[in-house]
Amino acid sequence: MFEKLTLRWKPWLRPLLDKIRYHEWMKSEMLQKLTASEPLTLEQEYSMQRSWREDADKCTFIVLDRKKWEEQACLDEDCMVGDVNLFLTTPEDPALAEIEVMIAEPSDRGKGFGKEAALMMMLYGFTKLGITKFEAKIGQENKASICMFQKLCFEELSVSSVFQEVTMLLCMGDQQKEWLLALTNHVTEAKYCETRQRIQQSLS
Numbered sequence: 001m002f003e004k005l006t007l008r009w010k011p012w013l014r015p016l017l018d019k020i021r022y023h024e025w026m027k028s029e030m031l032q033k034l035t036a037s038e039p040l041t042l043e044q045e046y047s048m049q050r051s052w053r054e055d056a057d058k059c060t061f062i063v064l065d066r067k068k069w070e071e072q073a074c075l076d077e078d079c080m081v082g083d084v085n086l087f088l089t090t091p092e093d094p095a096l097a098e099i100e101v102m103i104a105e106p107s108d109r110g111k112g113f114g115k116e117a118a119l120m121m122m123l124y125g126f127t128k129l130g131i132t133k134f135e136a137k138i139g140q141e142n143k144a145s146i147c148m149f150q151k152l153c154f155e156e157l158s159v160s161s162v163f164q165e166v167t168m169l170l171c172m173g174d175q176q177k178e179w180l181l182a183l184t185n186h187v188t189e190a191k192y193c194e195t196r197q198r199i200q201q202s203l204s
Ligand SMILES: CC(C)(COP(=O)(O)OP(=O)(O)OC[C@H]1O[C@@H](n2cnc3c(N)ncnc32)[C@H](O)[C@@H]1OP(=O)(O)O)[C@@H](O)C(=O)NCCC(=O)NCCS
Pocket: 031, 034, 035, 082, 100, 101, 102, 103, 104, 108, 109, 110, 111, 112, 113, 114, 115, 116, 137, 138, 139, 142, 143, 144, 145, 147, 148, 149, 151
């Protein structure tokens, strides 16, 4: 798992409450449908999160509301707005990854979190993991997600009528690299614990 984060992020893992909060989110039938997820028991959730943390083919970050996190020094579970994942789905093509974004609470949607999380994960995947092809699999009815990935320059690759799913793809050519780097030139990387400590000191 990665030790670094941008200010709005922290690596997925640990605090029990994070897991419980996540588990609470995933009880929503609507979210299960939108993210093509199965309902899990808390134990199953823990085991899945362990696999996200430990498996070399998965990369997951929790998305935090930076404003809340910085200005109020909230507990992480109070600043969590969602998660963003990369899955290396094809062992023979390590430059290809599936990207998933979830902004869990409807009240946190439409505020730019999803797009920014996706952009930051793409930057991370491209610069740190050597990913040059990003794929998104989206339910055909999920207009918000389709729109978001269109705005992120993904193009429709295929549609599965069986799964009622559209696959969208972004290949990182020179133009796309320039675009991604320009859109994320404000992103900085910092150690999570040190940043947290500094903020708490400045507020005390
Ligand atoms: C899809 C999702 C990640 C979008 O995140 P978000 O934070 O709400 O979206 P943003 O505010 O970052 O918007 C990103 C872009 O998508 C567009 N968009 C967002 N919601 C939209 C909607 N309901 N209809 C049309 N366009 C929409 C925005 O206009 C925006 O474009 P802009 O940059 O030109 O302004 C979020 O709605 C979500 O998590 N939904 C539930 C889970 C899910 O569907 N995950 C995706 C599984 S594939």
